[in-house]
Amino acid sequence: MRRINWLGLAFLSPALVMVTLFFLLPVVLTGFFAFTNMSTATGVMGGDYLLNTSTLRALADQGLPKETLAKLEAGGYRVDEAGLAALAAATSPATADELAQLHAGAEFSDRRDMERALKDLRANAIRNTRDRKAATELFKRSILNERFSEEAAFRAALSETGTRPELSDQITEAAFTGWVWTTDNVKLLFALPSTLRYAANTLLYVTLTLAFNVGFGLFLAITTFYLPKGQGALFRAIWFLPRILPPVLYVLMWRWFTWDTGFLSTVSGYLGMSPKNWMLDTSYHAWTAVVLINGFVGASMGMIIFSSAIRAIPTSMLHASEVDGASRWQQVRWIIVPQLAWPILFITCYQTLSLLTSFEYILLATDGGPGRSTEVWSLAAYHTALSNYGGNLEYGLGASFALVLVVIGIGASLIYFRLFNFKRLITKPLIEG
């Protein structure tokens, strides 16, 4: 029997709490959100019950009987006995009497007209605006534009309007302002022509950037390997900068480099070309920029891993090949690259996932433009959930975009476990063993 060391769980617990709360829980919640119609308009935390003209319009489309609609719509404000009594109680009987004299039995569809009626009071004027507003409410006989936080209260108010009970479920459902469960998001993902484009963009982005990362990382690792130590280290240090500089600043440098008034335009201006925005000129420019911006960052990872792998190659092998008269190219082709097969596979797997989900640099550089040509899936998720021209952020749809990435991420991880032989990673602890 292996001994179990509970210290292990104790040591792990702080990490577990944090990771669970801000990592696993969000994953689960994203899974739930993906199946809701949650948006700014529905709010995140439940909702109220509200009938307004928009709801009535929707209900009319659903085929609610005309007379019911008319009932819901009508009412408005009525100077009736009950209202006058309430007014008398709140202010004075004289006030109520004066209003009754002027407007008894009157009906107003508009709140403003009711307020005007109250303003007509001369002898018993209600001077304060707030008080007049409050008095107006005493005569309100419609539930239009009134927010009910409780369903029961809404239903009660609904039945007071004389709506047929069998219709109240339908009306209550339409009046609910909060989010509801739905599979529409998934359907939308398949129905929208734009999602296909985002998927294609993502594929292009990952493939190109990955190819650049591996290729250029390899190039840097090999070239710096052949340089004297100091020079090699210097170049590696420079190529490390893109990774270490804050993204906002790094992309700013690129913007300056490619902008209409920036470096490339100025230099091409010397050659007589008119200035242009080299980053956003066409979608080809944008793609080049996106791949290079990400690639410069990504290549340094390959550079470091490949460099240490190359240094691990026994120097005797390289010397032997030189004695045999092999050129450097042959050396690279037949000795170095074959030794790098595993590191290359590792970088490929690792960066596929991180590229799939990273959008920070694209957001800062092209923001998906021009013409959405560099809008990748993760950026689309971000845009859908967190930016909307009309102020209505679509959390639910955004979450379903994210969910696709989550599923791909988990799937890919499982494949990688097989590929890299997960068992090998878990060496057994020796002391309890």
Place this chain on the structure above:
Amino acid sequence: MPAKNWPILLLLTVVTLPLLIMCGYSVIDAFTDTAPGSLVPTRFTLEHFRFLWEPVAEARGSIWVATANTFVFATTSALVVTMVSLTAGYALSRLNFPARGFFLAGLIVLHAFPTITLIIAIFLILQMLGLYDTLIGVIVVKTALELPLGIWIMKGFYDTVPWEIEMAGVQDGASRATVWWYLVLPQVQPGLMALILFSFLSGWSEYILPQVLAPGSDARVLSTYLSSLILDDTKADFNLFKAVGLFYATPVVVIYLLFQKHLMNIYGGGTKG
């Protein structure tokens, strides 16, 4: 071989040129004025650094508040990540406890996870905890998202410590906790240092989390300060941007120059694509 090196050197210099130009002009333009359509600076000036003593525009916060926030944000998240990783990494590397394999596998999955796409859900949780739009909230989230990598790195460092050290300690009758504290920790000190630096830099650079989770002016950090400056369409003053950028990047560059070796070790397996 040196005789044959110049082609390589030339090739490398040419491909490195764009990067050198970008970095070089970031410094040059921050301190000089250049006429439009030219690349040759005409005069030296410190005017682009005026943001240090006055707000750049009305109703725009001071950079010092943002700097202080960034510093608190980066330091705190670095310390918490390191401390939590220190224990968790040890547990995963050395201790036998239930479901250890499961935790290890989970760690690797999380390590390469689309964190940022979870932001709406994260917002919701922060809000329930009352931490939305606070620096603490962003720190906690950043820390949690950084943890899987931190633990993974610390585990790697623990893995290299020889078992004999602990065996000897345990045979002398010390508890595992004592052995960890007195014997193992000193062995992983370089790793600890590297992880602190790494997480500090990562926090210092973070953009999207503070942008979305702490948009109020109280919790503004340098990355959001700079980006809102860039996004403001009234003036695309690249000299000013570069001066702010230089100010922002100084700690990064200093740390990088001093601790290059440590960092390269970690970034080799870093998170960024």
Place this chain on the structure above:
Amino acid sequence: MTNLRALFATTALVACGTAALAEDINITVWAGGSNDADSYRWEAIEIAADMLEREYALQGEELNITVEAKRDFGGWEEFKQAVTLAAEAGTAPTIVVTSHLDIAPWSQAGYIVPVEDYLDLDAWPLNDIYPNLMKIAAYDGVQWGLPQDAESRPFFFWKETLKGIGYSDADIDALPAKVASGEYTLQNVLVDAKKAVDMGLVEAGYGFYPRVSNGPDFAQFYQSFGGVLQDPETGKLVLDKAAMEEMYQFFVDAVAAGVTRKNHIGTEWSQWYNEVANGKAALWHGGTWHYARYTGQEGNADFFGTIQFSLIPAGNDKGHANTITQPLVYLLTDQQDDKVEEVAAQLLKIASEPRMNALHAIKSAHLGITKQQSNVELYSNNRWADEATERLLGTANAQPNHLQYGVFAETMWKGLEAAWAGVQTPAEAVAAVEAEMTAKLGDELIVR
């Protein structure tokens, strides 16, 4: 309605002048899309706070109002994100200055409260605000906000270039009327722009120099070709495919003729302003507030001598010359303390007074919101405010306040971007737009 009595009781108490303790009220104002020139969006609230404190003091109530303003959000996107999430978290600013389009989703979500709950709309100065502007700040028959400013989005001509292609001074003076009557159309725009480019008066791509990012401006061109945004009968959004395609085609034609740059979208705003303010472009369109920018920061000393402005010309027989006004609105958010909402509403009322609004209108070159503003000398003596109000505001319409309008506008823009950049043909783009809108808007869309 249970606490009505309590309400009456408190006001009665206050009215009696019972000495009360000083009360601290904190008002936060967040203003989206605001530059330095727009500072009166929040400074007006600060001035109003001073007034209101005095008014309360005379009524025997000591009120200590502190106003805290914030405007540095990056862009509109970041601003809306921040307001939405803050409102969801219950930490929304008291007053928001934003686009009227946000009223629909934000009222539905319960983030904002109607100003009509607090203010007498029949009393001065609110009864002096142009009714069409008030309507824009209303949704579903409820007055949610108050217009903060008015503007409209004119078409601009660089006079010297026009003269270069053969216009006389009289022709140029007659141009606005010709545009309004539909005699001068977008087809003429293409012809004139092409002339200017061919004759070398402006560089290629600078003949017609449109806005560089999504905005209400492009809905104007949709209207120029007979497009309608909202069906007045049912309140549903309308996609007029023919108008949309012709609108896309217009921009594609402009690119093909070499008068507009294919990569125009995403041009830096600061560069754009500088170019149009100094005659690098022949024809372009913008907003009334551009006046402040052109004459101020960009250093155009003779606006009226160099630039002519008009409505956006009609595109074809079905459409007509038009302009869209997109007033920003003051909105009140739902707060824990009703007193804060009440005070904030009072502040909005004071800030809407003609003299106060004139400060903003003149500093930022927006148009006034009240009729009496023409009696404020600061405003009436300003040639731009005067002429622009007369030439543009009368026919201005607004985009609809509709829950899904954001989706509509974004999809329309995506289609335009794709056609403009040559990724899709106009017909393909419209087909994609139709598919996307039908899927997302469902019953709320009428396709024609």
